Amino acid sequence: AVYEEKNRGLDSPGRRAYEAFLKALFPKHGYGRPTLGEIEHLKSPAYQDMEAFFARYYTPGNMAILLAGDVDASVLPLLEQEFGQFKRPAGDANDNGPLPPIAGRTQVEVQVPSNEGVMLGWHLVSATAKDRAALELMDLLLLDGKSGILARELLITQKVANAGSGPTFMRESGYFNLYADALDGQSHGDLEKLLLGLVGKLQRGEFTDSDLATAILIAELNKQQQLESNEGRMQMLEEAFLVGEDWATVVDRIAQFKKVTRDDIVRVAKQYLTNNFVVVKKVKGTATPPKITKPGITAVKLDPSRRGAFAKSILDMPVSPIEAVSLKVGADYERSTLPTGDLVTVKNTRNGLFSITYQFDHGRTDERLVCLALEVLQVSGAGKRSPEQVARHLHELGLTVDTSCAKSYSYITISGIDRNLEAGMTLLREWLADPALDETIVKARVAAALTERANAIKSPQTISGAQAAYARFGPDSDYLVVATNKELQAATPAQLKASINKFLHRKHRTAYFGPRSQTEASAVIALGDGKVPTKARVATKFRKPNALFVTDQETAQTHVWAIWPRKSANDVDRAAGTLFGEYIQPILYQEVREARGLAYTVFGGFSAGGKKLDDASVFVYTGTQGDKTHDAVDAILSTLRQGVDESRLAQAKEAIGQSHRVERIAPRAIATTVFQWQDEGEKADPRAARTQRTLAFDKAALDKWMKGALGAPVIVSIVGDKKKLDDVKLKKLAPITVVPVTKLFGY
The missing domain is CATH 3.30.830.10 (Metalloenzyme, LuxS/M16 peptidase-like)
Incomplete structure (x- = not known):
C-alpha cells in the first residue's frame, strides 16, 4: 500500500x-x-526500525480520546476512571532536527x-x-x-x-x-x-x-x-x-x-x-522521478472470522441499539411553493446563519455558454458598482454568493448572516438584472478559461476522469458537452448578459436553511418570476457495453474502471445493489490490497443514478502500479465471481442496519437532500423502507442478482502506460479501442 x-x-x-x-x-x-x-527509503525499508517506532509512539498514553455528538461532561469521570492511568512513554521523543x-x-x-x-x-x-x-x-x-x-x-x-x-x-x-x-x-x-x-x-x-x-x-x-x-x-x-x-x-x-x-x-x-x-x-516540462519497483509480496490467507480476545470482549458488550431517526415534513422541514417553483425550508435553531440554493435544471446541454456566463458574473459589477465594489459590499455584509454549473444544471447560492439577508437579496437581484461587464472582463475570463483547459488536457488526474466519463457516456460525457474554444472566444458581453438575465425568469427549486420560518423566508427569498419553464430532463444513459477503452499515459499508476450498466433501478434492484456494495467492498479491499498488495485503492459497489429514470450500474475501480495491472484485474474478477459467503453477508447486513440507525442528516443539508429524494421518485424520507428491503435479501437472492449483474457485458476504462499492458489479456475482457487524449475533451 x-x-x-x-x-x-x-x-x-x-x-x-x-x-x-x-x-x-x-x-x-x-x-x-x-x-x-523518500524513494531510497522504500527501496530498502528498515522493518525493525518501523516496529520500534510503532512500539514507542503508538501507545494508549500517547493518544487522545475525542468525542463530539450527543454527549456532555457527565462522561468525563468515566473516561478518567478507565483511561486516566495510561502514561506517556518514558524518555524524550526523537529529535526532529534543527x-x-x-x-x-x-x-x-x-x-x-x-x-x-x-x-x-x-x-x-x-x-x-x-x-x-x-x-x-x-x-x-x-x-x-x-x-x-x-x-x-x-x-x-x-x-x-x-x-x-x-x-x-x-x-x-x-x-x-x-x-x-x-x-x-x-x-x-x-x-x-x-x-x-x-x-x-x-x-x-x-x-x-x-x-x-x-x-x-x-x-x-x-x-x-x-x-x-x-x-x-x-x-x-x-x-x-x-x-x-x-x-x-x-x-x-x-x-x-x-x-x-x-x-x-x-x-x-x-x-x-x-x-x-x-x-x-x-x-x-517532463518530470523523471526515480523509478520505484514494488517488491514481490506473498499473498496472505485472510480469515475475516478471526477475532482476538480483546476485540471479542468489546464486540460482545451488551448495548442498547441506537434508534433510527427519519426526517418528517412539518417537523424537520417544510414544503411549499413560490412563483418560481418548489421550496423546501429548514429552520436553523443553532445560530444566525442562512444558506439559500437556487437549483436550475439548465446547463451546457441547453446553452453552451451558460457556465461561462456564471463565471463572468463572479467577476462583474452590478449596475453602477464595479466588480471590486460588489465584492467589498458582500464582504462587509458577511455574505457570499457562489455559482456552479455543469452539463445539466446550474446553481446559485447565497449564504451568510441572516440580519443582512434582505440587503443580500437586493444585491443579487440587481447583479442578475444588470451585470456590469464589458469586452475587457469577458476577454480576461475567456483567457483564463483557455489556460485552465490547456492545463486540464495535460493533467493526469483530469485525463483519467475524462476518459472514465468517455468510456461510460461517449459523446454525452461532461467533458465533451462544452463550448468549444472558438465559441468561448466569440462570446460577447451582450450574449452573456442575456444569459445571466434569464436566471431571473427561469423556473427553479429553492432550498432554504436559516433562522426564519417558512412564511418569513418566503416573503424575502424569491428570485425572479419563474415565467420561463424548465425543459424535461433527459435521463442519463450509458453507452452500449462490451467495450474497453485505453488512453496511454506514462504514469507510475494505472487507473482501471469496470462498469456493468443496468436499466434504471426499481426498489428491488436498489436494495440488492445496496447490499452488494456493502458486502463486496471490504472483500475487495482485503483480497486485492491487504492480502496481495496489488493496489493502493480498490473499491466497488452499485449506483442507482441521480434521477429515477437514469441508468444504474455496478462498478469497480482500482489504482495500481502499471506492471501489476493485469494481476490486480484478475484478483478483482476472481473475487467478484466467488459465491456469497454467509458470514460476510451477515456482517454486511449488520453494517447496513447500524449505518441506518446512526445516520443523521445535518440540518444544513436537509433541504437539498429532500430534493434529491424527489429526483429519485420519493415523496418522503425513504431510508427506513430501503433498509428494510435491503435486509430482507437472503444469500440465494443476492447470489442470483450478482451473477446476473456481473455476467452482463462490461465497459472498461484504463488510463496508464500502455507499454505495460498486454492486448491479448485485455481482449478477453472486451474489444479494445485506443482513445487519444484529444478525443476526450470537447475544446
Missing part, C-alpha cells in the same frame, strides 16, 4: 511541488520530509505538465505562539475564501489564473504559503512580483479598520458554521491535540482576534514576511 501511495504521489504534480516546497522550507527538519519517506532560518531568496524548480506557477513560503511561529492570532488575521485580510486584498487585486481583476494563501501552525514551527498560477504566456517573475506586491500592501498598512473588522466577522461566521456539525467540532478537537494547543485557547480564538489591531498586522507582516523566503517555480 505504501509503494502504491508513493506512485500516486509521483503522478501528482501538485504533491511533488508541495513536497519540494516543504523540503526547501525545512531542509534539516522532519517537517521537510515526506510522510511516506530549524535554521531561511537565508535570502531560496529558489527551487519543479517540472510539471501543466499549471505553471509560483509558491512563496516564509517561516512562521508555532501553534501556541502569541503572534498566531495576528498572523491568522493577516491571512484573512488577504483572502477569507471569497474576498480580501488578494481577491480584489488578482482574482476579480483576473490578473492570474488562480491564487491563494494560507498559514500552517505546527508544534515546533509554522509557515505561510502565498501562491499564484500563471495565465498563458505569463512569466514566473511577473507572478512573484504580483504576490510580493500584496505583501507590500500588508507591510505598509494599505487596508482599513473596516477591512480588519470584516476579516474578524468572517472568521466568526466560519467558526459558527464549523460548530454546526460533529465533523467540524471533531476537526477542531483533533487539531488542538495534534499541535499541543490548550482547548480554552481554541474556544477563545475569536476574542483573541478582536484584540488584534491594525498596527499588529503591519508588525507581523514586516517581522515574518521578510526578504528571506522560499520560491518554488512550477515549470512546464
Whole structure:
C-alpha cells in the first residue's frame, strides 16, 4: 500500500511541488520530509526500525480520546476512571532536527505538465505562539475564501489564473504559503512580483479598520458554521491535540482576534514576511522521478472470522441499539411553493446563519455558454458598482454568493448572516438584472478559461476522469458537452448578459436553511418570476457495453474502471445493489490490497443514478502500479465471481442496519437532500423502507442478482502506460479501442 501511495504521489504534480516546497522550507527538519519517506527509503525499508517506532509512539498514553455528538461532561469521570492511568512513554521523543532560518531568496524548480506557477513560503511561529492570532488575521485580510486584498487585486481583476494563501501552525514551527498560477504566456517573475506586491500592501498598512473588522466577522461566521456539525467540532478537537494547543485557547480564538489591531498586522507582516523566503517555480516540462519497483509480496490467507480476545470482549458488550431517526415534513422541514417553483425550508435553531440554493435544471446541454456566463458574473459589477465594489459590499455584509454549473444544471447560492439577508437579496437581484461587464472582463475570463483547459488536457488526474466519463457516456460525457474554444472566444458581453438575465425568469427549486420560518423566508427569498419553464430532463444513459477503452499515459499508476450498466433501478434492484456494495467492498479491499498488495485503492459497489429514470450500474475501480495491472484485474474478477459467503453477508447486513440507525442528516443539508429524494421518485424520507428491503435479501437472492449483474457485458476504462499492458489479456475482457487524449475533451 505504501509503494502504491508513493506512485500516486509521483503522478501528482501538485504533491511533488508541495513536497519540494516543504523540503526547501525545512531542509534539516522532519517537517521537510515526506510522510511516506523518500524513494531510497522504500527501496530498502528498515522493518525493525518501523516496529520500534510503532512500539514507542503508538501507545494508549500517547493518544487522545475525542468525542463530539450527543454527549456532555457527565462522561468525563468515566473516561478518567478507565483511561486516566495510561502514561506517556518514558524518555524524550526523537529529535526532529534543527530549524535554521531561511537565508535570502531560496529558489527551487519543479517540472510539471501543466499549471505553471509560483509558491512563496516564509517561516512562521508555532501553534501556541502569541503572534498566531495576528498572523491568522493577516491571512484573512488577504483572502477569507471569497474576498480580501488578494481577491480584489488578482482574482476579480483576473490578473492570474488562480491564487491563494494560507498559514500552517505546527508544534515546533509554522509557515505561510502565498501562491499564484500563471495565465498563458505569463512569466514566473511577473507572478512573484504580483504576490510580493500584496505583501507590500500588508507591510505598509494599505487596508482599513473596516477591512480588519470584516476579516474578524468572517472568521466568526466560519467558526459558527464549523460548530454546526460533529465533523467540524471533531476537526477542531483533533487539531488542538495534534499541535499541543490548550482547548480554552481554541474556544477563545475569536476574542483573541478582536484584540488584534491594525498596527499588529503591519508588525507581523514586516517581522515574518521578510526578504528571506522560499520560491518554488512550477515549470512546464517532463518530470523523471526515480523509478520505484514494488517488491514481490506473498499473498496472505485472510480469515475475516478471526477475532482476538480483546476485540471479542468489546464486540460482545451488551448495548442498547441506537434508534433510527427519519426526517418528517412539518417537523424537520417544510414544503411549499413560490412563483418560481418548489421550496423546501429548514429552520436553523443553532445560530444566525442562512444558506439559500437556487437549483436550475439548465446547463451546457441547453446553452453552451451558460457556465461561462456564471463565471463572468463572479467577476462583474452590478449596475453602477464595479466588480471590486460588489465584492467589498458582500464582504462587509458577511455574505457570499457562489455559482456552479455543469452539463445539466446550474446553481446559485447565497449564504451568510441572516440580519443582512434582505440587503443580500437586493444585491443579487440587481447583479442578475444588470451585470456590469464589458469586452475587457469577458476577454480576461475567456483567457483564463483557455489556460485552465490547456492545463486540464495535460493533467493526469483530469485525463483519467475524462476518459472514465468517455468510456461510460461517449459523446454525452461532461467533458465533451462544452463550448468549444472558438465559441468561448466569440462570446460577447451582450450574449452573456442575456444569459445571466434569464436566471431571473427561469423556473427553479429553492432550498432554504436559516433562522426564519417558512412564511418569513418566503416573503424575502424569491428570485425572479419563474415565467420561463424548465425543459424535461433527459435521463442519463450509458453507452452500449462490451467495450474497453485505453488512453496511454506514462504514469507510475494505472487507473482501471469496470462498469456493468443496468436499466434504471426499481426498489428491488436498489436494495440488492445496496447490499452488494456493502458486502463486496471490504472483500475487495482485503483480497486485492491487504492480502496481495496489488493496489493502493480498490473499491466497488452499485449506483442507482441521480434521477429515477437514469441508468444504474455496478462498478469497480482500482489504482495500481502499471506492471501489476493485469494481476490486480484478475484478483478483482476472481473475487467478484466467488459465491456469497454467509458470514460476510451477515456482517454486511449488520453494517447496513447500524449505518441506518446512526445516520443523521445535518440540518444544513436537509433541504437539498429532500430534493434529491424527489429526483429519485420519493415523496418522503425513504431510508427506513430501503433498509428494510435491503435486509430482507437472503444469500440465494443476492447470489442470483450478482451473477446476473456481473455476467452482463462490461465497459472498461484504463488510463496508464500502455507499454505495460498486454492486448491479448485485455481482449478477453472486451474489444479494445485506443482513445487519444484529444478525443476526450470537447475544446
